[in-house]
Amino acid sequence: MSERLACSHLSVERDGRHLLDDVSLTxxxxxxxxxxxxxxxxxxxxxxxxxxxLRPASGEIRTMGSSFAEMRARDRARTxxxxxxxxxxxxxxxxxxxxxxGRTPHHGIFGSIGRSDVEATDAALDSLELREFATxxxxxxxxxxxxxxxxxxALAQEAPVLLLDEPTTSxxxxxxxxxxxLVDRLRHERDLGVLxxxxxxxxxxxxxxxxxxxxxxxxVHAGDPHEVMTPENLARHFGARVTVVDGPYGRIVVPVxxx
Amino acid sequence: xxxxxxxxxxTHLRWTWLAASGAVLLGVLALxxxxxxxxxxxxxxxxxxxxxxxxxxxxxxxxSRDANxxxxxxxxxxxxxxxxxxxxASSGAxxxxxxxxxxxxxxLLGAAAGAGLxxxxxxxxxxPITGGFLDPAPVAAFVGALGAAVLAYAISATSxxxxxxxxxxxxxxxxxxxxxxxxxxxQQRDADTVRTVYDWxxxxxxxxxxxxxxxxxxYFAVTGxxxxxxxxxxxxLSVGDEEAASLGVPVKRVRLTIVAAASLAxxxxxxxxxxxxxxxxxxxxxxxxxxxxxxxxxxxxxxxLGGAFLAFADxxxxxxxxxxxxxxxxxxxxxxxxFFVVVLRTSKATTG
Numbered sequence: 001m002s003e004r005l006a007c008s009h010l011s012v013e014r015d016g017r018h019l020l021d022d023v024s025l026t027x028x029x030x031x032x033x034x035x036x037x038x039x040x041x042x043x044x045x046x047x048x049x050x051x052x053x054l055r056p057a058s059g060e061i062r063t064m065g066s067s068f069a070e071m072r073a074r075d076r077a078r079t080x081x082x083x084x085x086x087x088x089x090x091x092x093x094x095x096x097x098x099x100x101x102g103r104t105p106h107h108g109i110f111g112s113i114g115r116s117d118v119e120a121t122d123a124a125l126d127s128l129e130l131r132e133f134a135t136x137x138x139x140x141x142x143x144x145x146x147x148x149x150x151x152x153x154a155l156a157q158e159a160p161v162l163l164l165d166e167p168t169t170s171x172x173x174x175x176x177x178x179x180x181x182l183v184d185r186l187r188h189e190r191d192l193g194v195l196x197x198x199x200x201x202x203x204x205x206x207x208x209x210x211x212x213x214x215x216x217x218x219x220v221h222a223g224d225p226h227e228v229m230t231p232e233n234l235a236r237h238f239g240a241r242v243t244v245v246d247g248p249y250g251r252i253v254v255p256v257x258x259x
Numbered sequence: 260x261x262x263x264x265x266x267x268x269x270t271h272l273r274w275t276w277l278a279a280s281g282a283v284l285l286g287v288l289a290l291x292x293x294x295x296x297x298x299x300x301x302x303x304x305x306x307x308x309x310x311x312x313x314x315x316x317x318x319x320x321x322x323s324r325d326a327n328x329x330x331x332x333x334x335x336x337x338x339x340x341x342x343x344x345x346x347x348a349s350s351g352a353x354x355x356x357x358x359x360x361x362x363x364x365x366x367l368l369g370a371a372a373g374a375g376l377x378x379x380x381x382x383x384x385x386x387p388i389t390g391g392f393l394d395p396a397p398v399a400a401f402v403g404a405l406g407a408a409v410l411a412y413a414i415s416a417t418s419x420x421x422x423x424x425x426x427x428x429x430x431x432x433x434x435x436x437x438x439x440x441x442x443x444x445x446q447q448r449d450a451d452t453v454r455t456v457y458d459w460x461x462x463x464x465x466x467x468x469x470x471x472x473x474x475x476x477x478y479f480a481v482t483g484x485x486x487x488x489x490x491x492x493x494x495x496l497s498v499g500d501e502e503a504a505s506l507g508v509p510v511k512r513v514r515l516t517i518v519a520a521a522s523l524a525x526x527x528x529x530x531x532x533x534x535x536x537x538x539x540x541x542x543x544x545x546x547x548x549x550x551x552x553x554x555x556x557x558x559x560x561x562x563x564l565g566g567a568f569l570a571f572a573d574x575x576x577x578x579x580x581x582x583x584x585x586x587x588x589x590x591x592x593x594x595x596x597x598f599f600v601v602v603l604r605t606s607k608a609t610t611g
Contacts, residue, residue, distance in 0.1 A: 051505045077507030084505075090497035091361075092552045100269045101495055105507035109492040113269065121269065134267055157506070 002029045003065075004193030005050065005080065005161045010059035012042075012049050012217075019045045021217040023059070027161065027193040032184070034208035035197045036228075038238050042217040043197035044085065047165045050195065051082040063161055077105035081154035083147075085165040085197075089138045095149050096134045099124055102156030124155040127189075128182065144175035148182070155186065162187070164196035168203065176200070180207050201242075205229050205251035213237060225251050270553035272560070280560050284341065284567040291337035291574050296582060297328055304329045336467040339531065340573040340587075341566030342479050343464070344538055346528040348565020349486050350521035351539015352546075352557050356493035357517045358412060361544070361602055362428050365404070365525035366536035369434030373407025374400035374529035376442040379456050383449045394474060400526035407434050408522050460533045464573055464587055471531045478527030485520040486558050489513065493554035535569070535588045537595020542568050544602055 006026040012019045020042050027033045035043050048054045050061060052073065061068040063079045071079075081102070090098070102124070103117040125131055128148045133141060138149055147167065154162055164183065168176035184207060187194045198204040204211060204225075211228040213221040215237045221228045229251045234240045245252045292308075293301035299321065307319035307329050319326065347365055354363035354370075365371045377399030386395050414430035446456045458465075492513045495503045500510045528535070542565040543557055550556045569587075572594070576587040 048501070053501050053504055072507075073504065073509060074507035077505060080505075082502075082505050084502060088359075088497075088499040088502060090359075090552065092547075093497065094270065094552070096267070097270050097494070097551075097553055101498060101506060104491075104495050104503075107491075109495065109508055109513060110488050111491070113271070113491075118269065 003027075003062075004029050004031075005061075005063050005195065007050065007061045008059060010046075010049060010061065011057045012045055012054055013057040018217050020049065020056070023214075023217070023219055025195075025212050025219065025222065027195050029160070029191050029193055030187060031209050032187060032194040032196070032207060033210045033212060034204040035195065035212045035214055036201065036204055037214035041214040043214060044165055045217070046214065047082065047163050047195070047197055051080055051163055052076045053082075074105045074108065077157065077159070079159050080161045080163060081157040081159040082163040083150050083154050083165065083167060085169060087150050089146070091139055092137050093139075094135055095130060095138055095141075095152075096121065096125070098138045098149060099130075099152045099156050102153040105157065120156050120158055124152040127155060127186070128152045143170050144172075144178065147171060147175070147179055151179070151182065151186075155190075160191070161193045161195070164194065166197055166199055168198070168200060176203060183207075201229065201234070201253040202251070205253060206247065206249045208250075229253065270551040270556060272556050276550055276556070276560060277563070280563040280567070284563050284570075287567045287570045287574070288337050288341065291340070291570050292329060292333050294574060294578060295328070295333060297325065299325050299329060304333075308334060331468075335469045335472050336464060336573065337570050339467040339472050339475070340464055340570040342472065342475050343528045343532045343535065344542070344569025344572075345562045345566040346475070346479055346482060346524035347535065347538035348542035348561040348568065349483065349558055350524040350528075352543035352554065352561045353486050353489075353493065353517050353521035354408070354539065355543060356554050356557075357496060357514055357521070358427055359497060359499070360427050362425070362540070362599075363431075364537065364539035365408075365521070365528075366534065366539065367428055367435070368431040369407040369411050369438060370404040370522055370525045371529050371534050371536070372435040372438040372442070373403035373405070374526040375403070375460065375534055376438045376445075377401070377403030377526070378459070378530055379442045379445050382452050382456055382459075383445050394530075397474065397478065397527050397530040400530040401523050402526075403438070404526040404529070405519060405522040407438060408518055408525075410434050412518075464532055464576075465584060467531075475527045475531050478523060482520045482524035482527070483562055485516065486524070487562075489517050489520070490554040490558040493517065493558070497554075533588065535591050537591045537599065538565060538569055540602060541591075541595050541598050544598070 004027050008024045010023040011021055023046060035046060037043050049056050068076060100121045103120060107113055107117055125134055128151060130148060130152055133145060138146060167179055171179060180203060183194060186192060208225060210223060211225050212219055213228050220237060221233055229244060231242055231244050234242050241256050241258045243254045243256050245254060289301060292304045303319045303321050306317050307321050307326050309315055310317050310319060311330060351364045354365065354368060355361055378396050381395045381399045411427065411431040411434045415427040418426060446453055492508060495506055495508050504510050543561045546557050546560045546564060550560060572590045573587050576585045576590045579585060
């Protein structure tokens with residue numbers, strides 16, 4: 001399996017506190033890894049560090065065989081694209097122009113926009129069936145459409161690694177499934193390594209190839225969903241009372257009230 | 260794959276827009292040359308200007324008095340107004356982009372007041388405001404403008420968790436009030452220079468000469484080039500620092516470069532023309548409304564149409580109450596303040 005993204009012994013500190021402590025993980029091509037964990041476990045911090053937004057206190061991040069520390073910001077952006085949890089949508093910006101922003105690491109901040117940039121933007125729009133919205137303002141779209149637009153921007157970046165921070169937040173259940181099916185299709189089509197932070201355990205259990213369970217900035221369990229997503233683990237780390245059922249595509253977590 | 264139609268391509272600067280804006284600018288400049296207390300044939304005025312182009316010798320047929328009015332009074336004045344308008348409008352656009360705030364403007368941010376204080380200090384210290392390549396006035400103005408813009412931003416960035424476009428503006432108003440107070444104090448303390456400073460504050464376009472044009476021209480060229488080159492960066496910064504960084508933009512360096520260029524443009528404009536408000540709000544927003552939200556369009560067209568706007572405002576300033584003149588800052592404020600209210604009502608709160 002070819003490695004797309006890996007970090008080893010990664011630590012991030014703020015104000016003398018460890019937000020991430022000795023985290024190691026790998027994501028291979030065409031693999032979807034989900035990071036789970038209770039609130040404040042460090043999921044978003046991990047994704048920010050892996051996207052280059054945070055400088056780790058120690059440890060190493062490698063993508064496509066190169067070390068982050070030795071790469072220019074622009075080259076990092078060509079290999080790792082991130083879909084933030086709450087992206088900032090510039091008022092009035094059209095879908096087409098927003099998706100084109102994903103081309104920044106390719107044309108550079110002074111570069112002019114060329115044919116390849118327009119083509120990659122068009123391909124991303126077509127791939128996410130956003131053609132009809134191309135000239136609409138992003139901030140006039142519904143939540144589900146907007147999430148597709150943000151994913152389109154990340155796709156236009158043409159990076160082999162895609163990070164998604166809570167991609168289903170603020171979507172209704174149907175749109176949650178649409179977005180995850182979409183990501184699943186894209187990673188097969190484009191051979192992407194996908195790493196996502198997820199809140200919904202059942203969705204994570206059905207879409208991810210592997211799970212990483214974070215707590216207090218440390219990896220407490222990692223591996224196959226069947227190994228990680230057990231009632232015991234969920235009780236211990238989430239304080240949750242659940243029953244776990246095996247569905248046709250993975251584990252289904254059902255919350256159970258206790259008397 | 261179907262052929263996308265014109266509206267289906269990313270927003271970019273179209274030649275037709277450039278040509279139309281250029282035509283508007285030339286039209287306003289021609290009008291500015293033709294209109295004045297003495298009526299002079301516009302076609303002949305044009306020939307008179309051509310005569311001053313190197314290696315061109317044509318005879319305009321104007322009397323030497325009329326030729327002097329055109330070449331020594333009206334032409335430098337319309338050119339200076341256009342340059343100042345271009346610099347104020349483009350720096351307004353740049354501040355709006357870099358601070359992600361639709362209400363940012365060199366005047367409202369306090370940058371213009373900072374530049375004003377810088378120039379006043381130079382005047383009070385005994386230097387006349389003359390032309391010249393490295394006149395102390397624009398340098399002092401630059402230091403003041405940059406300091407004020409950074410101060411306003413720093414105050415708003417550290418004040419509270421909930422930030423709206425108004426927060427930056429309120430800090431700007433605080434900075435502006437303080438700097439204006441210091442400036443007024445210095446100006447009143449020194450009776451010898453009070454008149455010079457006062458005339459200059461209200462707008463010095465009245466006494467525009469070629470030396471003023473020569474003074475601002477290099478600043479105009481440098482800041483114009485820097486801002487146009489950073490227009491794509493302004494687009495990317497509109498998604499916020501963190502996302503811009505994830506797209507490979509060296510955010511801090513780019514931000515500092517843009518703020519410095521915008522402040523330099525503001526400073527040079529203030530040094531030759533005094534305090535003229537609202538140009539940086541009116542022009543970029545009008546361009547945005549007409550041509551789209553990409554800074555690749557907003558910056559260059561703000562330069563051209565900012566020039567046209569201020570040349571036209573100057574025309575109003577010297578003709579409305581002719582032979583008396585209204586300070587040009589009064590004209591721009593009369594148009595700009597209501598416009599500002601409209602922008603305020605339509606802008607949304609942003610966070611981060």
